[in-house]
Amino acid sequence: MKPLFKRFAAVCTFVLLALTAPVFAQTQNAATPEHGVMVKDIDRSAKPGDNFFEYSNGEWIKRTEIPPDRGSLSVFSLLNDVAVKRTSQMIEEIAKSNPPAGSGNRKIADLYKSYMDEAGIEARGLSPIKPHLDEIAAIHNRKDLARVLGKALRADVDPLNNTNFHTANVFGLWVAPDFSDSDHYTAYLLQGGIQLPDREYYLSDSEHMQNLRGQYQAHVAAMLKLAGFSDSDSRAQRIVELEHAIAEKHWSLAEDQDVHKANNPWKQSDFAAKAPGLEWKEFFHAAGLDKQAHFIAWQPSAIAGESALIASSPIETWKDLLSYHLIEQYGGILPKAFVDERFEFFGKTLSGTPQQSPRWQRAVNNVNFALGDEVGKAYVQRYFPPEAKAQVQTMVANIINAFHKRIDALAWMTPGTKAQAQAKLDTLYVGIGYPETWEDYSGLEIKPDDIFGNLWRRSVFEYRRWVSRLGKPVDRHEWCMTPQTVNAVNLPLQNALNFPAAILAPPFFDPDAPYPYNYGAIGSIIGHEVSHTFDSEGSAFDQKGALRNWWTQADLDHFNSSTAKLVTQYDSYHPFPDLSLNGQQTLAENIADLGGLAAAYDAYRAALTSKPVSDQDGFTPDQQFFLGYGQSRRDKSRPAALRQQVMTDPHSPSEYRTDMVRNIDAWYQAFQVQPEQTLYLPPDQRVRIW
Numbered sequence: 085m086k087p088l089f090k091r092f093a094a095v096c097t098f099v100l101l102a103l104t105a106p107v108f109a110q111t112q113n114a115a116t117p118e119h120g121v122m123v124k125d126i127d128r129s130a131k132p133g134d135n136f137f138e139y140s141n142g143e144w145i146k147r148t149e150i151p152p153d154r155g156s157l158s159v160f161s162l163l164n165d166v167a168v169k170r171t172s173q174m175i176e177e178i179a180k181s182n183p184p185a186g187s188g189n190r191k192i193a194d195l196y197k198s199y200m201d202e203a204g205i206e207a208r209g210l211s212p213i214k215p216h217l218d219e220i221a222a223i224h225n226r227k228d229l230a231r232v233l234g235k236a237l238r239a240d241v242d243p244l245n246n247t248n249f250h251t252a253n254v255f256g257l258w259v260a261p262d263f264s265d266s267d268h269y270t271a272y273l274l275q276g277g278i279q280l281p282d283r284e285y286y287l288s289d290s291e292h293m294q295n296l297r298g299q300y301q302a303h304v305a306a307m308l309k310l311a312g313f314s315d316s317d318s319r320a321q322r323i324v325e326l327e328h329a330i331a332e333k334h335w336s337l338a339e340d341q342d343v344h345k346a347n348n349p350w351k352q353s354d355f356a357a358k359a360p361g362l363e364w365k366e367f368f369h370a371a372g373l374d375k376q377a378h379f380i381a382w383q384p385s386a387i388a389g390e391s392a393l394i395a396s397s398p399i400e401t402w403k404d405l406l407s408y409h410l411i412e413q414y415g416g417i418l419p420k421a422f423v424d425e426r427f428e429f430f431g432k433t434l435s436g437t438p439q440q441s442p443r444w445q446r447a448v449n450n451v452n453f454a455l456g457d458e459v460g461k462a463y464v465q466r467y468f469p470p471e472a473k474a475q476v477q478t479m480v481a482n483i484i485n486a487f488h489k490r491i492d493a494l495a496w497m498t499p500g501t502k503a504q505a506q507a508k509l510d511t512l513y514v515g516i517g518y519p520e521t522w523e524d525y526s527g528l529e530i531k532p533d534d535i536f537g538n539l540w541r542r543s544v545f546e547y548r549r550w551v552s553r554l555g556k557p558v559d560r561h562e563w564c565m566t567p568q569t570v571n572a573v574n575l576p577l578q579n580a581l582n583f584p585a586a587i588l589a590p591p592f593f594d595p596d597a598p599y600p601y602n603y604g605a606i607g608s609i610i611g612h613e614v615s616h617t618f619d620s621e622g623s624a625f626d627q628k629g630a631l632r633n634w635w636t637q638a639d640l641d642h643f644n645s646s647t648a649k650l651v652t653q654y655d656s657y658h659p660f661p662d663l664s665l666n667g668q669q670t671l672a673e674n675i676a677d678l679g680g681l682a683a684a685y686d687a688y689r690a691a692l693t694s695k696p697v698s699d700q701d702g703f704t705p706d707q708q709f710f711l712g713y714g715q716s717r718r719d720k721s722r723p724a725a726l727r728q729q730v731m732t733d734p735h736s737p738s739e740y741r742t743d744m745v746r747n748i749d750a751w752y753q754a755f756q757v758q759p760e761q762t763l764y765l766p767p768d769q770r771v772r773i774w
């Protein structure tokens with residue numbers, strides 16, 4: 085299901101595994117009574133050299149059923165359940181404790197209560213949203229339109245976070261370190277204006293997509309009808325046509341990810357000439373950005389194209405589109421008829437999820453999103469002891485050391501480039517568990533009987549918070565994720581990594597497991613994120629986070645020829661007869677998987693020289709390492725969810741991420757892989773980048 089709001093972070097990037105499944109549903113225990121390799125999950129009838137994913141996880145796949153309220157199930161979603169269970173227990177306890185007025189815990193309690201207030205939500209109907217719909221209805225000319233669009237601008241996009249390339253608003257604001265002056269925050273403007281996940285949903289002529297578009301238009305009509313709009317069918321047709329026109333102007337996901345195409349500094353005074361159509365002066369004034377002279381236009385042609393559409397498409401159609409987007413954006417907290425209709429399309433049809441998660445879980449999700457740091461503070465106090473932090477910090481140091489050695493040993497990289505790579509590793513900030521400072525919500529008003537108002541005020545609060553940072557110095561230790569998030573990120577503009585507490589748990593990290601397993605599981609994830617420091621985008625940012633290519637042409641040529649082999653390798657995987665993986669779209673993530681796995685292996689081998697480890701259940705330490713990798717990537721997806729991931733996610737599906745082991749020589753020795761086996765690659769075809 086489409087999340088109610090998109091997570092907006094300052095400078096996130098390269099999410100390890102986007103949670104494409106509807107977040108937070110049925111609670112299951114991801115923890116295992118075993119420590120290390122989960123022997124009962126191995127399918128011994130599969131040969132590791134034919135299908136390592138099935139060998140590692142086959143028994144788990146056979147006995148696991150995807151809950152009806154989900155599109156897929158993975159370690160991430162199961163661990164997410166653990167985090168949700170913990171946070172929901174905390175939130176309930178906090179609510180019962182009747183926290184003092186004005187405290188952070190009071191806000192948590194009141195926000196939760198307001199989401200659970202179903203009777204109040206039914207009784208109020210559309211009245212909370214009505215003033216905003218009236219404002220749209222009162223648009224009479226292009227100037228009014230520009231003002232309403234400017235007022236609706238939100239800091240809800242994050243182009244480096246892979247999943248947030250567009251906003252429901254026509255444009256989205258991203259406040260982040262300037263590409264050219266990474267010591268200061270600047271304003272990035274991004275494309276927006278569509279509701280389906282990506283432009284391909286509007287433009288693809290496959291039968292599947294054509295059917296989906298028909299169902300989408302019916303859904304738009306249904307939402308408008310519920311909201312009391314006349315002629316909902318014809319309005320829906322015009323809205324979808326306008327979204328289609330917008331999608332034609334949009335950049336593709338692959339283009340969006342190319343930061344070199346994105347560094348387009350525009351002065352505020354340039355917009356009228358470079359993107360004529362929208363009355364920009366009015367727009368920026370309403371957005372509170374009068375004084376912001378400098379912008380970076382991430383997708384200039386899309387911004388120009390959308391601006392032209394604002395002038396050329398009928399005002400009435402724009403009004404309908406804005407009304408529909410507003411209703412859709414807040415549909416999850418409107419009366420039940422809206423919630424159900426929204427789930428029918430975005431949950432069932434689009435993601436293949438048969439059943440909606442219970443309301444209390446959606447409420448927890450919402451509190452986690454809206455007051456993330458407040459919940460995070462409580463989470464860390466209970467669930468992330470200092471010993472766990474120290475153990476992970478040791479692994480991080482060993483993996484960074486492995487990268488130092490790998491860089492030293494590279495035959496192809498020129499000495500000057502090597503020195504800069506080492507400098508980048510030296511200044512890398514690795515955040516473990518939780519941020520150094522917490523977000524302050526004291527200026528945000530939360531009422532126990534006003535869910536719409538709470539979320540509206542929260543979006544304005546966040547927007548103003550980001551706008552207030554424009555031109556100010558960058559805090560490189562700032563986190564972009566909450567501690568209770570099951571994910572990990574690399575932030576190239578800050579030269580920093582975040583590993584939230586919630587991902588530092590079994591089966592990714594178990595303080596009681598033999599360390600070969602931990603290095604294969606969480607170690608390869610840490611390595612994945614460190615490796616982003618050097619990949620096709622990391623090579624574009626220097627040790628201070630400025631957009632400056634620090635490689636020579638010869639370095640780049642070798643890198644590109646190595647990565648071309650990886651593109652071909654991933655293009656050759658076919659999850660569906662009519663759909664293969666896109667090796668280019670997934671390249672950056674695949675390189676990170678490869679580099680991370682290789683460095684984690686080195687770090688584990690280095691640990692082995694000083695601290696020998698015995699076999700576990702007949703598995704050698706090397707086998708434990710690779711099984712840690714394979715088992716921590718387990719996943720089971722419904723076809724619709726898998727299809728959506730293949731089309732929109734820069735990460736390859738789990739099975740193919742696991743297949744990365746075929747590029748590592750030690751894996752062949754560990755499992756005696758033979759040339760006739762499916763995953764076998766002759767040594768000269770194994771991809772070696774780092």
Ligand SMILES: [Zn+2]
Nearest residue numbers: 098099100676
């Ligand atoms: Zn990544």
